[in-house]
Amino acid sequence: MSAPVPLLVARCRALPGSAAGKHSLELGRVGESAARVDGIPKTTGEFAYSSDLAAAGMLWGHTVRSRHAHARIRGIEISEAVGMPGVHAVLTHDDVPGEKRYGLEFPDQPVLAIDRVRYFGEAVALVAAEHPEQARRAAAKITVDYEPLEPVVDPERATEQEPLHPDRPTAGHGYLDDPRPNVIRSMVVRHGDPDALGDVSVEGVYEVGIQDQAFLGPESGLAVPDGEGGIDIYVATQWLHVDRDQVAPCLALEPEQVRIHLAGVGGAFGGREDLSMQIHGAMLALHTGRPVKIVYGREESFTGHVHRHPARIWAEHRAALDGRLVAVRMRILLDGGAYASSSTAVVANACAFACGPYRVDNALIESTCVYSNNPPCGAMRGFGAVQTCFAHEAQMDKLAAVLDIDPVELRLLNALEPGDVLPTGQTLTGSFPVAEVIRRAAALDPPEPEELPRDPLRLPGGSGNTTHGQGVRRGIGFAAGFKNICYSEGFDDSCAARVRLFAGGAGELQAEVHCAGAEVGQGVTNVILQVARTELGIESVVLAPASTADVGSAGSASASRMTWMAAGAVQLACRAALEERERTGVDVDVERVYRHPRTWPLDPETGQITGGPAHVSFACAAMKVVAEVDVELGLTRLVWIGTAQDVGKAVNPQAVYGQIEGGTAQGIGLALMEEIQTRGGLITNASFTDYLIPTTLDVPPIVAELVEDPEPDGPYGLKGVGEPPTVVSTAAVLSALRAATGRELARVPVRPDEIVGL
Amino acid sequence: MRIELTVNGERQEADVWAGESLLFALRERLGLPGSKNACEQGECGSCSVLLDGRLVCSCLVLAAQADGHEVVTVEGLAGDGELHPVQDAFVRAGAVQCGFCTPGLVVAAADLLQRSPQPSDDEIREALSGNLCRCTGYQKILDAVSLAASGADA
Amino acid sequence: MDVLTPRSLDEALRLKTEHPDAVPIAGGTDLMVALNFDRERPGVILNLGEVPELRGWSRDDGLLRIGAGLTYAEAMAEPLRSLLPALAEASRTVGSPQIRNRGTLGGNLGTASPAGDSLPPLLVEDAEVEVASLGGSRRIALHEFLVGPKQNALAPEELIVAVLVRPSGAPQTFMKVGPRNAMVIAVCSLAVAVDRERGELRAAFGSAGPVPLLVIAPLAEADGFPALVASAASPIDDVRGTAAYRRHALRVLAVRGLERCLAA
Structure with missing residues (x-):
């Protein structure tokens, strides 16, 4: 029905089965470190990300965006752009076929600005042309008549x-x-x-x-008209079905007419939960009858997601x-x-x-x-x-100082444990080893201070060669934090999985699994395959590409829920498939929907639980950071990080360590350098030249310990692992900086000015 | 305008727009999308290729400048059915997550090991400091390069 | 838009005379960003990548003639590294290995950014810029070549051909402040040399005024030199840092730079 997209086929080929001969990889079962099934195509360049897709007759879409943070639109003049070379479509809000507004939870955002723009970079018009440069030149000829309004910025x-x-x-x-x-x-x-x-x-x-999430793969995707009024959208996203449910009404299509297919995702971190190019690409494709690809540049990406x-x-x-x-x-x-x-x-x-x-x-x-x-x-x-971990951990350090109690002891003294009651009134049940992660992290020994002289790379300022040891002070910091796993407050949170069991050529049992859980780099593909192998007791399991066309919603790859939910769903579907095959003796194809334990809303007046728990589960982490700070220049080098994290049960330990290290690096970025700067609502640093994320010289060696205390409600006892390291690392880095400098440092990212006391 | 260049050992021709980068030409004209378009200003290394044997960001090379020159992309590293040792080490060490930075890092690491087969930790960090990764925190990437350098089978 | 690719310096100069608005490209590390971000659409791009006369460097009676096409990576290699140590240190701070393999001294001069990393060490060494047109060549002292932020003394029909330096042999160093430990544009930078032969303390800063600026004082005035350097700067507040911090940092860098050079 839909047009074939050759590169997507390449991506599917990259799933298990392609890893042959010397490079065949042990893909493992639950609890074993297993190499990523997409690892080889990702290292060879064959893996097809959303920006890599191509189709015959494809046009390039381009988005005209507001240069104002707040303005009334008096008119949009597109006539000159329409006649430009190579241009096939120029669209505005008038051309939105259905609902004019959409939103992840509340439809408050226009598909294309109607009479007002409310932020710098808001989408106003669309162009499709044969070459991106033609689209850009046409876009430059679209005149939007703005009446600037006073922006709300404070x-x-x-x-x-x-x-x-x-x-x-x-x-x-x-x-x-x-x-x-x-x-x-x-x-x-x-x-x-x-x-x-x-x-x-x-x-x-x-x-x-x-x-900013600063995922490396900017927003991009390919929309392909199906010739029957519907559309296939190949896109990097976190939640296929919620995309579909937002896209279809705006296109005035039935949900089945909009099929969202997961293309390769170049990182997400929350930034792909909301729509980016999906409706725009589909509008252009349906209007022109041709496939349309939209790829944001880095500057545009800073305005392309929340x-x-x-x-x-x-x-x-x-x-x-x-x-x-x-x-x-x-x-x-x-x-x-x-x-x-x-x-x-x-x-x-x-x-x-x-x-x-x-x-x-x-x-x-x-x-x-x-x-x-x-x-x-x-x-x-x-x-x-x-945000609040940064605050409460700074407070705990202050309290430790005032009371003259060791900061780790203070945290241990107050550590929550099962049976305790949270400020929301919810009683902690299940696994929550706070004291254990604090003890384990505190017990990790940092390296001794390194002798001078050293290569400047091993000093604050790094390759800038700013010190040979002058002004450098060492500080050790500590922090603990926690967060919920899965959705909360009564949200009906589910994940579907479909398992097809069939006899292979030699009569051996084989399985094909469908699950729309988004592989955003976190490794859920491996989790799904590990669970299926574990449950089915066979090796020959393949995972079909994720698509709204083949299986029900998996929910979002967010809230540290995807591993939990996908494991639960695949486990359920595998067991049902085995049972049905046992009963019928023929090939079977079953779909099951998994739900985690139910939650209830919080009382709007008191914030207390109503009827039952508001949260399903919690995960905690503790972290020790050693920093060297050049207190005269305000520059920092992190020397070492030790952390312990509550993971329930590690489904794929290698991937869990990877999540901890990567999540920590993002917290380091917020602590030391990452901030979107604005002036009057306009972003002033929308590039990787001025929005800095950590390099190899900014992230120190990280020693991580996994605390495995099984979560009774989690499949196999697992918990989500993606977020706790990010929650705790910013706070831990700042704790180390305070120890080194003696300053309060109450704002992140910390500026050199604040460290030197200007 | 028409350019002629050698890519991964093969003569190639392409018609390019004068303002096009080598990255765009590789990805959209020559069917080699392995080099990635992450920042297009030389600040992330995702588009790293070897141009006449030197590691460069292909987003900062005008396609016309590559006329008559030799380019090796990530697609050209693996031999006949054999992964490059760096590619193999990346997979085994768990150095790949979303993977968008991976092709650039693989090219940069292969270039490093070609010049310095037994690099120190500092040397690896400096050599890869132009390749941003947002997922891994770099630890397993550094492990992978050390693994590839050690020649452990892999 | 068109790209012209001369194969000799003569041809390049002829094309530049025919197309005075042509924008030269060498390493592309500045111009390509402007092209990729849709900030510039020059009518003609002059590709200098195939001009052999711009490559490499030579030495004649102690005078170094460094081709405009010399890359930062080449400036970091021996024997240039020992001849111009601060330039080598500055080159190591430029962008990433990929940028250093591609970016050129000529490009840094052509862009004439206040943050150009090679400019302070070249100022400290009294470098001259050799520029040429079909009518001949001329030499311009670097401090006269840099006339404003991203403005230089090049005439429309001229190209930057070489940098001329007589290495002082004086102890020297370069330092660059950035909020990240690699791959940064300078928040501010400082090259320092202690030239005992000339009896001078010499320092040049970047990113702390409209152009990189050279500050000189007698050897004996080391104590007041950091304050002198800081007061010579005219920094601004921008997304990368505040004026107050830049002035403060220059003072710190000057103290440390002198300490390094005086100990050498």
Whole structure:
């Protein structure tokens, strides 16, 4: 039905079966380190990412974007562009066939701007042409008549300014009713007696800049018309079915007419939960009747997806002289930017994990996320917990100093354990080895300070050759943190898997598995195959390409849930398939839907649980960081990191270590260098020249210990592992920097100015 | 305009737009999408190729500048059915996650080992400092290069 | 848009006279970014990659003549490394290995960015720039060649042919501040030399004013030199750093640079 896409075939060929001869790889069962099934094609260049796709007669799509953060659109003139060489289509909001707005959770974002733009980089018009340069030249001839409006850029003032969404898209969804303009969601968690006094108290105001996922593969995809009014979209995404459910209404198509196929994904980290090119590419393809490929450049990518919410956090911790936490009060302000995305859930996470993995009987946590004309924010690895972990761990260090208690001891003294009650009123059940991860991380021995002289590469400033040892001080920091696994607050979270069991040529049993879980680099493909081999007891298992056409929703590759959910679904489907084959004796093809234990909403007035737990499960991590800081120049070199993480059960230990190391590196980036900078809502550093992410010289050796304490509700006892290292590492790095410098360093990314005290 | 160049040992011709990069020509004209388009400003190394034997970012080479020159891409590293030792080590060491940086890193690591078969840890880090990876934190990439250098079977 | 590829310097100069607006490309590390990001669409690009006269370097009676096409990687190799140590150190801080294999000194001069890494060490060594047109060649002192941010003294029909330096042999070093330990544009940078023969302390900074600037003081004035360097700068606030930090960092770098060179 749909047009063949040759390179996709190459990608499928790269799945098991292609690894022959000397290079055949042991793919393993649950609990064994197994080489990635896509490893070989990814090293040879054969693996087809979304930007690598091509089809006969393909056109290139290009998106015209706003240069204003906030403006009224008085008119759009496209006539000159339409006649440019090679141009096949120029489309605006008038050409959106169906619903004009979409959104991951609330349809508040226009497919193409209608009468107003609300952020720098908002999509306004589309061009399709035979060569990308022709599309760019035509785009340059589209004249948008803007009337600039005052942008809402200070989240502190947003609730007093004109509403950017007067229809309040997030109202009426069971959240606290907050009538102030521009509130996306506000939430209060009130627990025990928040006015309880301790013997000592510490206070701080913390700030987190806007972090970008900075996945290496920019947004891209190929839309292919099926000739019958429908469309196939090959795209790098995190959740195929939710893409489909947003795309179809905007195209005025039935869901079955929109088939989303997972193309190779060059990293995601939350940034591919929202749509990017999907509707745009499909509009151009349906309009021209030709395949259309859209590939964002790096500059465009910075406006092509949501980012981590910047935050301002006030915190007060009260404790008894023996170190026990008595009460925590926190106010959290998050800037959601122009559209809601998943901000409402980020608010809840920031609130729910604000106190850290510690026993706190009395708490008052208030969290608000506002609309603004700053870059839109949504999901990024750690999802609200990163920001508050930075704050609560700084507070714990302050408390340790005031009480003259060892920071590790203070954390151990307050560590949560099963049976304890969280500030949301939820009683901890299952596995939650907080004290164990703290002890294990604390027990890891960092290397002794290295002698001078050294190559400047081994000193702060690195290749810049700025010190030969002058000004360098060493500091050791520590942090612990936690986060929920899977979706929460009553979301009906499911994952489907389909298993086909059939006899091969020699009569041996073979299996083909379908699951729409997005392989974004985290390794869920291996997990699926390991589970299927384990359950079926056979080696010959292949995983079909993920597509909405073949199997039900897998949910999103986010919230550290994909391994849990896919393992649960594949396990269920395999067992059902074996049973049915046993019963019928013929080839079988069964699909099953897995659900994790149910959750319930939090009370909108009190933030307390209603009816049952709000969260399924939690995972924690602790980290020790050794840093060397050039206190005269404010430059840092991380020397060593030791960490212990609660993983439940490692399905593929090698991949788990990889998640821990990579997640840690992203937290290092937020600690030391990563921030989208804006002026009046306009991004001023949308490039890899000025948005810096860590290099090989910025990430130190990382020693990781896996704490395997099986989660009773998790398949095989597993938990998700992707987020805890990112939650904890920013806080741990800052702890080390404070130890080295003696400064408060209450903002990340920390600037050299702050380290030197300017 | 028409260019002629040798890519992975084969003579190739392509009609390119004058402003096109070698990266675009390789990916879209010559059917070699292994070199990746991640930043297109020489800040990530994902498009690394060997141009006349030297490691360069193909996004910063004008396609017209490659006329008459020799290019080796990631697709040209593996021999007949045999992975390059660096490719094999990347797979075994777990150095691949999303893999978008992998082709560039493989080319850069192969170039390093060709010039310096037993590199120190610092040497590896410096040689790969122009190749950004967002998934792995680099640890397993460094392990892979050491593994390839050690010649352990692999 | 068209690309012209001369095979000799004469041909290059002739093409530049015929097309004075032609934008030269060598390593491409600046121009290609402008092309890829759709910031520049020159009518004609002059590809200097095939001009043999621009390659390599030579030495004549102590004077080094470095072809404009010399790459940073070549500047890091012996014997140039020992002849111009600060230039070699600066080259090691340029971008990535890939950039250093491709970027050229001529390109750094042509772009004339305040952040050009090769410029401070060349200023400290009193380099001259040899430029040529069909009408002949001329030499311009580097500090006169750099006339403003991304502006140089090149006439439209001229090309940068070489850099001329008589290595001082003085102890010298280069330092560059960036928020990441590799692959950064300088927040600020400083080349320092202690030239005992001339009795001079010499320093040149980058990214701390509209052009990289040379500061000279008598040998005896080492104590006040860091403050002198910092006060000579006219930095601004931008996405990479603040003016106050840049001034502060220059002072620190000058102290450390002098310490290194005086110990040598």
